[in-house]
Amino acid sequence: MFKPLIPLLCAALGAAAPHPVQVRGCVPREGLLRAAATRNLPRYRRLVKLAHADGSYRCSLEIDGWSLRDVLASFKPAKSTDDGFDRPLDTFIVVTGRDGRKALFAWSELFLAGDGGPLLAEKARFILPHHHDPLARSAVDPIALQPPAARDALKLESCASCHGQGRLLGLSMPKGLCLVFPQDGFGGRFVEDVAEVEIRQVGIPVVADKAGGKKALVDAPELVGPDGARVRLDRERFQAAASARYRDAAFGEGMGYHGLRVSTGADLGSLLKPLLPAGTDPRSTCVLVTAADGYRSVYSGTEVFDGRGALLADRINGEALGAGSGRYHVVPRGDFYIDRDVRIVKEIRIITAFR
Structure with a gap:
């Protein structure tokens, strides 16, 4: 995917630095x-x-x-x-x-x-x-x-x-x-x-119906483990996960302030942890969330699995999600901007980045 390294005869952060990056x-x-x-x-x-x-x-x-x-x-x-x-x-x-x-x-x-x-x-x-x-x-x-x-x-x-x-x-x-x-x-x-x-x-091309995807509901998104194992996120699995709530003033890079928002649902790490093979260090993974219209975001394994990174919301301000938002909406905790939010969630995939 990437070009060969380009050797450069230059000092790194100093005339004779022994620590080039x-x-x-x-x-x-x-x-x-x-x-x-x-x-x-x-x-x-x-x-x-x-x-x-x-x-x-x-x-x-x-x-x-x-x-x-x-x-x-x-x-x-x-x-x-x-x-x-x-x-x-x-x-x-x-x-x-x-x-x-x-x-x-x-x-x-x-x-x-x-x-x-x-x-x-x-x-x-x-x-x-x-x-x-x-x-x-x-x-x-x-x-x-x-x-x-x-x-x-x-x-x-x-x-x-x-x-x-x-x-x-x-x-x-x-x-x-x-x-x-x-x-x-x-x-x-x-x-x-x-x-x-x-x-x-991530190395996975986007394949999505951008126009039709914005109107999809996607009742049961797929959860994909690092070994390729797939399960459907049915309501029983969703409700068995640890509950989560997050309140924030929604502010995007492009459109600015979107209003106050209280998101409630399940902790994303709690949902995904059963998909981690035994012995996997969550910090060596990342999580790719893809929407039905092709929008997607990556979250680090540290964020997701330490319990503070993201939640999978099924309600915003007390209202169930629907057309244009899908059944589930991934909301990151702690981001200043909301651009990493993913609506109409179609797939949540764990990727092992290194061992």
């Missing part, structure tokens, strides 16, 4: 992230608590860096293949670290979420508790914001008498450029020493 996939020109691409971007600071891969506590940091949204926008992303849908709502982003660890984000988690979203952290510092003894200053200060090269040179041996000897947890400063999603909270999506950012299409 490759941007590839749905961009007109693949290549390394250069310092020039970030020079005029706004910077953000956040406090974050990070976990090791096994879920145990790693460290608490202040980070400073750029929004991944802004970084990717500088590459002018565009679909590489005409899939019959002219919006990027059905694309997703996979971020990979040099250790092989990956994180997946729906396009809309970057571009429709308002001020939130994942950050590409360049600088980081340990947060020193108030009751900590004073630190002896060294050439690289662990409680001052430091770029990757300085953090690589950080010497923590002087802390070993307390940290890592049974008294306190060992200290571990992440290396390189780090991908952090503060809104996920502790144990959320995190990639250390980012090596690659790839924008992917």
Whole structure:
């Protein structure tokens, strides 16, 4: 689907940076992230608590860096293949670290979420508790914001008498450029020493009757598991799922304010979880929701299966849905814009993006 990588002889974020980041996939020109691409971007600071891969506590940091949204926008992303849908709502982003660890984000988690979203952290510092003894200053200060090269040179041996000897947890400063999603909270999506950012299409062409689909009802949409297993969403299955409710002022990118809206129905993750094969990490998946008229959106597995991402509504403001809306309507929680809403739901498909 994507063009071969284009080798570029350029430094990444510094004259001799040891942490180059490759941007590839749905961009007109693949290549390394250069310092020039970030020079005029706004910077953000956040406090974050990070976990090791096994879920145990790693460290608490202040980070400073750029929004991944802004970084990717500088590459002018565009679909590489005409899939019959002219919006990027059905694309997703996979971020990979040099250790092989990956994180997946729906396009809309970057571009429709308002001020939130994942950050590409360049600088980081340990947060020193108030009751900590004073630190002896060294050439690289662990409680001052430091770029990757300085953090690589950080010497923590002087802390070993307390940290890592049974008294306190060992200290571990992440290396390189780090991908952090503060809104996920502790144990959320995190990639250390980012090596690659790839924008992917789902790879499934849209086949739909745009005119007739807008009038369809679709009483029982299909649910499709990552292994291809299909089940019909009958009323019994819908009513057995965990109930959900969401109230918001509906505001779209194109038309603006649509009015106050209370959506009630079932939690989407509760409906889909039985379709996940045993041992599947939900964070390695995304969920593609397709309407009868061909409109569609992608949600990350993290959003859907952590219970806060989306609901499948059968009522809006207390009224049952009908012609023009279908029987079910997927409503994401937390998006600033409502453009990822999908009405007249025909199919909900889980896709495994990586293993």
